[in-house]
Amino acid sequence: MFSATSNVHSKRRESDKRMRIINRLTSVAFLLAFVVVVLGAYVRLSDAGLGCPDWPGCYGKVLVPQSEQAVAVANEAYPERPVDVPKAWKEMAHRYLASVLGLVIIAIAACAWRARASGFRSTLPYWLVAIVIFQGMLGMWTVTLLVKPVIVLMHLFGGLTTLSLLLWLYLGTREKAVPAFPRRFQHAAAIGLVVLAAQIFLGGWTSTNYAALSCPDFPTCQTKWWPKMDFHDAFTMWRGLGVDYEGGVLSNASRVAIHVSHRIGALITTVALLCVAIVGWKSGGQSGAARAATALLALLCVQVGLGIGNVVFSLPLSVATAHNAVAAALVLLLVLIIHRREPHETAYRP
Numbered sequence: 001m002f003s004a005t006s007n008v009h010s011k012r013r014e015s016d017k018r019m020r021i022i023n024r025l026t027s028v029a030f031l032l033a034f035v036v037v038v039l040g041a042y043v044r045l046s047d048a049g050l051g052c053p054d055w056p057g058c059y060g061k062v063l064v065p066q067s068e069q070a071v072a073v074a075n076e077a078y079p080e081r082p083v084d085v086p087k088a089w090k091e092m093a094h095r096y097l098a099s100v101l102g103l104v105i106i107a108i109a110a111c112a113w114r115a116r117a118s119g120f121r122s123t124l125p126y127w128l129v130a131i132v133i134f135q136g137m138l139g140m141w142t143v144t145l146l147v148k149p150v151i152v153l154m155h156l157f158g159g160l161t162t163l164s165l166l167l168w169l170y171l172g173t174r175e176k177a178v179p180a181f182p183r184r185f186q187h188a189a190a191i192g193l194v195v196l197a198a199q200i201f202l203g204g205w206t207s208t209n210y211a212a213l214s215c216p217d218f219p220t221c222q223t224k225w226w227p228k229m230d231f232h233d234a235f236t237m238w239r240g241l242g243v244d245y246e247g248g249v250l251s252n253a254s255r256v257a258i259h260v261s262h263r264i265g266a267l268i269t270t271v272a273l274l275c276v277a278i279v280g281w282k283s284g285g286q287s288g289a290a291r292a293a294t295a296l297l298a299l300l301c302v303q304v305g306l307g308i309g310n311v312v313f314s315l316p317l318s319v320a321t322a323h324n325a326v327a328a329a330l331v332l333l334l335v336l337i338i339h340r341r342e343p344h345e346t347a348y349r350p
Contacts, residue, residue: 018120022173023170023173028104032097036097039094040098041325045207046087049246051089053080054078059083095139101132102133102136108169124165124168128166131162138155142155149205153204156200157204160328164332167339178288181340182289185283185292186340189338195272199269200327209254213315214258217311218311221256230257233251234261270300273297274297277296277297289337296337306322
């Protein structure tokens with residue numbers, strides 16, 4: 001009897017140890033993923049997405065060419081893309097960090113595989129490996145297809161999906177249980193997340209089509225409430241291969257249509273997330289829903305301010321990057337709200 005009890009305790013300690021390892025690795029991967037997502041936005045917004053015209057190296061090298069001789073050789077090999085060292089380093093820094101993130105996610109999956117005997121049941125680590133591999137392919141296609149908007153947008157959503165799933169895994173492998181949020185708050189957050197995802201699509205489409213400055217005034221656009229727009233051309237997703245999209249290829253009317261759509265989407269998203277916050281405040285109780293609702297409103301106000309600032313101040317790089325970072329933070333907060341359900345589920349079988 002004593003031996004059986006001892007074995008149970010020993011297995012439980014081993015399970016807890018494996019859970020802690022996975023949880024800590026996931027926290028590292030989560031922080032790395034957030035940096036990679038924000039850095040990716042910075043690279044895109046600073047027009048450094050083609051800072052290295054090849055993949056996975058940079059002008060055929062592991063490191064960015066810097067010496068006079070190395071730059072001359074690179075320029076001869078890629079005459080259409082002369083070396084711009086600062087832009088190349090931005091792009092390669094993003095690739096290096098993304099590669100490290102991929103290795104950490106593979107380590108998480110390996111730990112999860114070993115923890116199966118201890119009752120680990122989550123399949124998220126394996127999904128994350130698949131997603132990060134696909135992300136690598138999208139990163140390659142971003143370069144080889146010359147920053148094709150639909151590919152860049154998929155890359156953005158892949159990054160946000162990776163970030164969200166890492167948060168979900170982290171929350172599910174915590175040792176400490178937390179009070180659940182009321183169901184109606186979680187349902188409202190799920191609807192808010194769908195609306196936010198649609199708005200992020202519009203924001204990403206605005207950025208990848210270089211339409212952020214198509215309306216230089218606010219709240220009007222080119223001094224009009226409804227300027228000339230071409231919505232059909234604006235939302236044509238595929239334009240064939242071999243087109244260089246750096247700097248954009250759309251007409252002014254198409255870019256204006258994208259920008260105005262993003263503004264309309266911002267208004268709808270603001271109303272939707274405000275409704276989510278109101279549901280959280282009304283839920284109240286001891287679950288912390290009111291605090292989460294207040295945090296949601298605070299992030300929403302910051303995001304709206306950054307969006308207006310992008311227009312008023314002609315898209316400063318710092319403001320535009322922060323706009324992307326806060327969008328990611330909003331996604332994560334909504335995922336956090338949705339995750340906290342009763343009874344608290346862990347990644348281990350009871």
